[in-house]
Amino acid sequence: xxxxxxxxxxxxxxxxxxxxxxxxxxxxxxxxxxxxxxxxxxxxxxxxxxxxxxxxxxxxxxxxxxxxxxxxxxxxxxxxxxxxxxxxxxxxxxxxxxxxxxxxxxxxxxxxxxxxxxxxxxxxxxxxxxxxxxxxxxxxxxxxxxxxxxxxxxxxxxxxxxxxxxxxxxxxxxxxxxxxxxxxxxxxxxxxxxxxxxxxxxxxxxxxxxxxxxxxxxxxxxxxxxxxxxxxxxxxxxxxxxxxxxxxxxxxxxxxxxxxxxxxxxxxxxxxxxxxxxxxxxxxxxxxxxxxxxxxxxxxxxxxxxxxxxxxxxxxxxxxxxxxxxxxxxxxxxxx
Amino acid sequence: xxxxxxxxxxxxxxxxxxxxxxxxxxxxxxxxxxxxxxxxxxxxxxxxxxxxxxxxxxxxxxxxxxxxxxxxxxxxxxxxxxxxxxxxxxxxxxxxxxxxxxxxxxxxxxxxxxxxxxxxxxxxxxxxxxxxxxxxxxxxxxxxxxxxxxxxxxxxxxxxxxxxxxxxxxxxxxxxxxxxxxxxxxxxxxxxxxxxxxxxxxxxxxxxxxxxxxxxxxxxxxxxxxxxxxxxxxxxxxxxxxxxxxxxxxxxxxxxxxxxxxxxxxxxxxxxxxxxxxxxxxxxxxxxxxxxxxxxxxxxxxxxxxxxxxxxxxxxxxxxxxxxxxxxxxxxxxxx
Numbered sequence: 001x002x003x004x005x006x007x008x009x010x011x012x013x014x015x016x017x018x019x020x021x022x023x024x025x026x027x028x029x030x031x032x033x034x035x036x037x038x039x040x041x042x043x044x045x046x047x048x049x050x051x052x053x054x055x056x057x058x059x060x061x062x063x064x065x066x067x068x069x070x071x072x073x074x075x076x077x078x079x080x081x082x083x084x085x086x087x088x089x090x091x092x093x094x095x096x097x098x099x100x101x102x103x104x105x106x107x108x109x110x111x112x113x114x115x116x117x118x119x120x121x122x123x124x125x126x127x128x129x130x131x132x133x134x135x136x137x138x139x140x141x142x143x144x145x146x147x148x149x150x151x152x153x154x155x156x157x158x159x160x161x162x163x164x165x166x167x168x169x170x171x172x173x174x175x176x177x178x179x180x181x182x183x184x185x186x187x188x189x190x191x192x193x194x195x196x197x198x199x200x201x202x203x204x205x206x207x208x209x210x211x212x213x214x215x216x217x218x219x220x221x222x223x224x225x226x227x228x229x230x231x232x233x234x235x236x237x238x239x240x241x242x243x244x245x246x247x248x249x250x251x252x253x254x255x256x257x258x259x260x261x262x263x264x265x266x267x268x269x270x271x272x273x274x275x276x277x278x279x280x281x282x283x284x285x286x287x288x289x290x291x292x293x294x295x296x297x298x299x300x301x302x303x304x305x306x307x308x309x310x311x312x313x314x315x316x317x318x319x320x321x322x323x324x325x326x327x328x329x330x331x332x333x334x335x336x
Numbered sequence: 337x338x339x340x341x342x343x344x345x346x347x348x349x350x351x352x353x354x355x356x357x358x359x360x361x362x363x364x365x366x367x368x369x370x371x372x373x374x375x376x377x378x379x380x381x382x383x384x385x386x387x388x389x390x391x392x393x394x395x396x397x398x399x400x401x402x403x404x405x406x407x408x409x410x411x412x413x414x415x416x417x418x419x420x421x422x423x424x425x426x427x428x429x430x431x432x433x434x435x436x437x438x439x440x441x442x443x444x445x446x447x448x449x450x451x452x453x454x455x456x457x458x459x460x461x462x463x464x465x466x467x468x469x470x471x472x473x474x475x476x477x478x479x480x481x482x483x484x485x486x487x488x489x490x491x492x493x494x495x496x497x498x499x500x501x502x503x504x505x506x507x508x509x510x511x512x513x514x515x516x517x518x519x520x521x522x523x524x525x526x527x528x529x530x531x532x533x534x535x536x537x538x539x540x541x542x543x544x545x546x547x548x549x550x551x552x553x554x555x556x557x558x559x560x561x562x563x564x565x566x567x568x569x570x571x572x573x574x575x576x577x578x579x580x581x582x583x584x585x586x587x588x589x590x591x592x593x594x595x596x597x598x599x600x601x602x603x604x605x606x607x608x609x610x611x612x613x614x615x616x617x618x619x620x621x622x623x624x625x626x627x628x629x630x631x632x633x634x635x636x637x638x639x640x641x642x643x644x645x646x647x648x649x650x651x652x653x654x655x656x657x658x659x660x661x662x663x664x665x666x667x668x669x670x671x672x
Contacts, residue, residue: 154490161474161599161600162600162602163600164600165598166598167632168597168598170594170597171507171594171595172509173511174510174512175509175510175513175586175590186590255508258507258594259598261504261507262488262507262598263488263495263598264497264499264502265497265498266498292521293506293508293522293523295500295506299498
């Protein structure tokens, strides 16, 4: 047994896994736990919840966290992997100043070696190594959920630019277009991000458009339009939900085609809450929406749905550990 | 002396150079010639004109073409460097089927070793090695002329994807927007390409907008609005010219910012006929137009104007020769 821990820290959910890198079945997963991300208490509360989720996954694997070869964490916000800190994580509670997440987790978890990485980057790496990206020499990961994140793997290596690459959600699809949650105008995310879609649905409802979206949300005891709510509304034939999804698909097709015109990647992997929920049916529609904009339209990239779904981020996080067989030497020293 | 030939094949001009790679002054240029690209006669006529330009440059250098260590050619269209052919060069006369340009040039020029490359790619490589891209680990070259071409250098290597990367001119800046000369809608080139700008100026004039653009064109004996004509019109305070340039600058800012959001390159080099002609003044305006769209807006990439201008393509073409000290082993065997 060679056990590695991985955590995907999201704005709503924390997913922890423990994998045995010598086990082939189930992608090596021998323990998994999903917790809700705390809404308050700041970074310390989030760090505690991450530790709890990891302990639960480790217990399933029959191991103490301190026995892990390493623990990788995929985080939103500005990740400084060398310093082991995360700053400006907008979707997490009161998380602006750099917080020493790696050191804090290591301390709480018996001294395990912790490495931090970017959430979308690790999910892209996981798809490349284990999922829908296998065999691709160049890959664009598109994670369609609350926002629209992007990950790039070129010649088998993640491309990060100066640390901020992959912001496909903030590529402009319409000059002077819709206001994005980021404050800018015309971004892909302004049309396709779940948060922007929910805000638009609310405005439309207030203006008198009929929709069951918010009724279904309350029926399910949710306080936001999750991917499942959108799926239910479509199943019930909700017209506004259909229109907003169509608008998102159109924007995704445009933005992804622009990225492909620039990079000519051979494959695109669609993940994220909405991407995974809707699967191949929506991937086909996105591929159709890309076609009118692809410069090399006789050889579009393959568009595949994520094979790892919700586990992708956590699986990719385990690969941040340099000793992991699917990891690559990132030059990062883990924080103890 | 170690002499290398380089040719930049453009839709209007052919630029040939001969460089001595052991000479530091003038970037090693010991011979240069510029010819007009033939409008008829198909690929054989173009190949002959390339040979003539190269012979003229070689004569200035006091050398027979056969004495060159190699000859690189940067070409538009679909370049198959391994086969030594060019196909689908839309701006060149009757050039659809693959034409064995490398073998033909080698035969005409006494057996010199010929390597073909993509025109925008070689110009980007030249800026990286000798020009405004020196020292950058990641670079986006934007060549603003008849069309809008892009070249990417990541970690010092050109990124070509599956061979078609760099089509920044066909990134969409406005969904459902203006018709592009490529037939698609909303591409950057539909707003900023000189051909599209000329077509729009003509439509506007026919609808009664006053402009001196076409008068100046005739005064200079041209049959198209060259970069110089646009510059003259701006100097004369032509309102339509100013509006169309502003519209192009806005689209360039949007498209380049989108590319930077995706790739987070540290530097952008602006070249091409219009980019070189207008220089730093327009680069500053493009940088300002990028700012509202940059996701990491506290650290925009450096935007610099090409230092090699019209010679960039030809200088970069010399680097296609694997023996050239600024060349990189491309795995390509020259065609004799």
